[in-house]
Amino acid sequence: MLILSSSDQQYLLNMSEVIDAVAVGLEEYSAARTNTPLRTILPVSKSGGNAIFMPASAEEVGCLGMKYVSTFPNNRKIGKKVINGVVLFMDIETGEPLALLEASYLTVMRTGALSGVATKYLARPDSKTLSMIGTGEQALGQLQAILAVRNIEKVKLNNRSKQKALEFAAHIERLFPVTASVFDNPDEAINGADIIVTSTSSDTPVYTGEVAPGVHINAIGSYQPTMRELPTSVISQAQKVVVESRDATVKEAGDLLIPIQEGKFSVDRIHAELGEIIGNRAAGREDESEITVFKSVGFAAADIVVAKYFYEKALKEGIGQRVELGPAWSLSTIKA
Incomplete structure (x- = not known):
C-alpha cells in the first residue's frame, strides 16, 4: 500500500x-x-x-x-x-x-476544486475582483482554484482575526500576481466583488449587505443544518442556486434550510446539481446580470x-x- x-x-x-x-x-x-x-x-x-x-x-x-x-x-x-x-x-x-x-x-484542495468548477460554469468570464470572507485553512485552496479558471487581479479579504487576514494577504501576494487588501467590515469586503467566497464556520450570516447583479458566490464553510454563512436575502434573490447533491444539501445545508423554514426559498428553486451543468443537462450562467450561488457541503x-x-x-x-x-x-x- x-x-x-x-x-x-x-x-x-x-x-x-x-x-x-x-x-x-x-x-x-x-x-x-x-x-x-x-x-x-x-x-x-x-x-x-x-x-x-x-x-x-x-x-x-x-x-x-x-x-x-x-x-x-x-x-x-x-x-x-x-x-x-x-x-x-x-x-x-x-x-x-x-x-x-x-x-x-x-480536503482543502478538493473543496477548492469544487469552487473552481462552479466558478468556471457560473462566474462571469471577465471577473477580476475576488472577495474572501474567512482566511483559514480552506482559503488558499479556494484562491488557487479560482485563479486556475479566472484572471483575478484584486483580492479583498475579511476575517474575524484581522492579523490573520493581513498575514494571508502578504502570503498570497508573494505567491500569486494579485493585489490583496484587508477590510474590517465584511460588507466593505464584498463591495465591488465579481466573485465572493465564504469559508467560515459561522452559525450566522457573515455579511448583511446586498450583492450586486452579476456576482457569483461560492459558500463552502457551513455543512450542518444550524450553520449558515449567507443572508436569506441573497438566497432568495439569486437567479441560480446550484449544489453538489440535492439529497445532501436538503439535509445538511443551513444556508438553504433556514431560508426554506422562513418561507423565503424552496427545494424546487434549486436550479441544478453542478454535475448536471457539467453534463449539459442544465444551464450554467446565461446572463451577465444573474446572481449565482454555489452551495457546497462536501461529498x-x-x-x-x-x-x-x-x-x-x-x-x-x-x-x-x-x-x-x-x-x-x-x-x-x-x-x-
Whole structure:
C-alpha cells in the first residue's frame, strides 16, 4: 500500500488537473453512476469529539474509497490538532487497499476544486475582483482554484482575526500576481466583488449587505443544518442556486434550510446539481446580470476521485512510501 503525506500531495498537485478530476466526480454523481451515502457521524462523548465516515464508489471511473475525519476540540488543551483524517483508496476490481492519504490537504484542495468548477460554469468570464470572507485553512485552496479558471487581479479579504487576514494577504501576494487588501467590515469586503467566497464556520450570516447583479458566490464553510454563512436575502434573490447533491444539501445545508423554514426559498428553486451543468443537462450562467450561488457541503465522491488522481500520479513519479501489509494467511500458517 502507498502512503501519501500532505507534503507528497503538495508536490504532486496541479490544480487544473484536480479541477478536471472533481468535474468527473460531479458528473458521475449527477448521472447516478456513484454510490455516495450521507456521512455517518459518531459522537465520542467522553472526549467531546466526532468521528466522521464518508464512503463512496464510482465504478465507471474506477474509484472506491472512504474518508475518515475526526474533530476533537479538546485536543487544543493538549497541544494536538483538532482535525485529523485519512482517505483510504481501494482497488475497484479486488477491494484491496491501494493507498492511504493524509486527508487535511486533500480536503482543502478538493473543496477548492469544487469552487473552481462552479466558478468556471457560473462566474462571469471577465471577473477580476475576488472577495474572501474567512482566511483559514480552506482559503488558499479556494484562491488557487479560482485563479486556475479566472484572471483575478484584486483580492479583498475579511476575517474575524484581522492579523490573520493581513498575514494571508502578504502570503498570497508573494505567491500569486494579485493585489490583496484587508477590510474590517465584511460588507466593505464584498463591495465591488465579481466573485465572493465564504469559508467560515459561522452559525450566522457573515455579511448583511446586498450583492450586486452579476456576482457569483461560492459558500463552502457551513455543512450542518444550524450553520449558515449567507443572508436569506441573497438566497432568495439569486437567479441560480446550484449544489453538489440535492439529497445532501436538503439535509445538511443551513444556508438553504433556514431560508426554506422562513418561507423565503424552496427545494424546487434549486436550479441544478453542478454535475448536471457539467453534463449539459442544465444551464450554467446565461446572463451577465444573474446572481449565482454555489452551495457546497462536501461529498465523498469528490474525495475519492482526487485520491485516485494523487495515487496514479504518485505511481508515475515514484512518490510516497510503500508499506507491506503482509502476505495472505490461512489456518495452515498459524503456529501452535
